[in-house]
Amino acid sequence: AVHSITGHTVAIKIINKNKVVNQDMFARVKREIQYLKLLRHPHIIKLYEVISTPTSIYMVIEYAGGELFNYIVENTRLSEGEARRFFQQIVCAIEYCHRHKIVHRDLKPENLLLDPSMNVKIADFGLSNIMTDGDFLKTSCGSPNYAAPEVISGKLYAGPEVDVWSCGVILYVMLCGRLPFDDDYIPLLFKKINGKDNPLNK
Missing domain, CATH: 3.30.200.20 (Phosphorylase Kinase; domain 1)
Incomplete structure (x- = not known):
């Protein structure tokens, strides 16, 4: 509009x-x-x-107009310099959220918009939650491919670590043009994420 x-x-x-x-x-x-x-x-x-x-x-x-997901699809993979620039912006914004006691919990390229100047704009805070000192979260939410092991396992988590994990997956996708672990069968996908041989556990 x-x-x-x-x-x-x-x-x-x-x-x-x-x-x-x-x-x-x-x-x-x-x-x-x-x-x-x-x-x-x-x-x-x-x-x-x-x-x-x-x-x-x-x-x-x-109004942002673009989406990081579409940009990755169009370019297959990003250069190190471009991925670094996007990643720095994502981390900067997420660190700001965490300082304000908010954990996003649904970070993925589809929720990272791009403005006309190719700057990242994090969107979709519907699954976000407030972090309280001494309290833990347990809700399993977000997109399975980008979810941290503690989230898909139903374990307690403080908050920031699940966003950090998702950021790592996003960086991998930007540089490699594919997901570090993927499977249409959700139980097998979760097994890959929890496995010791997945790329992000090394």
Whole structure:
């Protein structure tokens, strides 16, 4: 969408309230709005405004236009310099989230947008959670290919380590053009991730 007066281009995420059928889905929407209002960083997508009507929620957010996933697919693999630049931006933004006690928990190239200047913008905080000192998280969430061993095993985790793992997978994908472990059969995929011979355990 384009602001009729300023000419500023934005993206509008429309959530149909009729499709938010359970408390988990409602909590996810609420969390994303809450965390995006709190976080202000050059490499995190900006939330400008939230408009609620009887039928829909409209999230007016920064327009990025591209997606790291598509960029990797188009280029097969990235150069070390380009991958380093993207990775530094991702790590910088995630470190900022962790300092504000927020763990993303669903980092993957599809959730890393690219603006017209080819800068990373982390999006989709629906699975994020607040970290509390002394408390641990256990929820298994995120995309299986990018999930840390403790997440897929149902173990307790503090938070930051699962984002760090996902960042490692993303870096591998950028440099190699493929996933470090992949399988259509989820139990076998989990076995590969937990295995001692996977690339990220070396």
